[in-house]
Amino acid sequence: xxxxxxxxxxxxxxxxxxxxxxxxxxxxxxxxxxxxxxxxxxxxxxxxxxxxxxxxxxxxxxxxxxxxxxxxxxxxxxxxxxxxxxxxxxxxxxxxxxxxxxxxxxxxxxxxxxxxxxxxxxxxxxxxxxxxxxxxxxxxxxxxxxxxxxxxxxxxxxxxxxxxxxxxxxxxxxxxxxxxxxxxxxxxxxxxxxxxxxxxxxxxxxxxxxxxxxxxxxxxxxx
Numbered sequence: 001x002x003x004x005x006x007x008x009x010x011x012x013x014x015x016x017x018x019x020x021x022x023x024x025x026x027x028x029x030x031x032x033x034x035x036x037x038x039x040x041x042x043x044x045x046x047x048x049x050x051x052x053x054x055x056x057x058x059x060x061x062x063x064x065x066x067x068x069x070x071x072x073x074x075x076x077x078x079x080x081x082x083x084x085x086x087x088x089x090x091x092x093x094x095x096x097x098x099x100x101x102x103x104x105x106x107x108x109x110x111x112x113x114x115x116x117x118x119x120x121x122x123x124x125x126x127x128x129x130x131x132x133x134x135x136x137x138x139x140x141x142x143x144x145x146x147x148x149x150x151x152x153x154x155x156x157x158x159x160x161x162x163x164x165x166x167x168x169x170x171x172x173x174x175x176x177x178x179x180x181x182x183x184x185x186x187x188x189x190x191x192x193x194x195x196x197x198x199x200x201x202x203x204x205x206x207x208x209x210x211x212x213x214x215x216x217x218x219x220x221x222x223x
Contacts (some may be wrong), residue, residue: 002165002197003029003052008061010047021047022058023220031164032195036208039217043048045201046169048217053167054082066164083108087158087196091170093150095142095157101149102138105129105156116204121160128156132186148179155186165197172204180204 008025011018021044029035037045050056052063054070063070064084070078095104105128106121129138132152142150151171158166166185172180184207191198200207208214216223 001028002031002066002201003027003199004064005052006062008048008051008058008063010044010051010056010058021220022051025061025217025220025222027052027222029165029197029199031197032045032191033213034191034198034211035200036202036211036214037201037217038208038214039201043217044220045217048078049167049199049201053086053088054078054178055088062099068129083111083163085164087161087163088165089151089154089158089166089171093142093147093154093174095150095153097142100139101129101134101145101153102126104142104153105160108157109160110111118211124160125156128159129153132156146148146179147175148182150185151175151179151183152180155183155190159196163196165199168198168200168202170201170203172207181206 003193005025005027008022010022011020025048037048039045047056049124051058054063055070065081067218068081070081073081096107099107102122102125106125109121109124126135126138129135132155134149137145137149145153171187172183184204187198188210190196200211202208
């Protein structure tokens with residue numbers, strides 16, 4: 001198993017009220033799987049994704065990625081694992097507006113290698129942008145790209161460090177149906193070619209239907 005989560009609990013305090021978002025989640029994901037996480041709004045889907053990906057500490061429980069206990073590590077060590085083994089694709093892209101598509105894609109590689117020059121990574125970035133169908137949009141900034149194109153840049157960025165597992169939080173949620181279908185096709189093609197594990201929070205029934213497995217969550221628990 002590439003990912004194992006055991007007894008994951010997470011809560012938030014709001015206005016003297018404790019909101020239990022995740023309640024004893026147990027989950028195993030095999031390498032190369034496409035797993036969709038579905039459920040109503042507020043069920044805890046995004047919180048679960050962030051905990052699994054090392055972004056948000058659980059109150060209780062263990063998450064093992066490639067056998068390593070993510071939350072047993074110091075913050076710096078966990079950040080290093082996130083940068084090298086994990087890719088994230090979010091609904092709202094989170095591209096840096098002042099940088100081009102190419103610069104956005106290679107940014108994680110520059111951070112990982114601690115190099116201020118982008119030259120060593122440009123070839124890899126250009127190759128990824130070509131693979132996601134954006135070889136003619138390399139020097140465009142985010143405001144010059146459509147929503148679907150921005151999401152493709154975000155996917156290329158998630159792939160730049162060749163992660164073992166990619167977490168996607170509603171990757172088609174901010175797109176029209178045609179662009180959304182293109183993103184689904186792209187992610188599935190990448191999984192088939194590279195055997196990269198995909199864990200996807202989605203409301204898209206078509207996406208869930210094309211996954212290897214669908215996990216349903218309601219009120220913070222798997223059902």
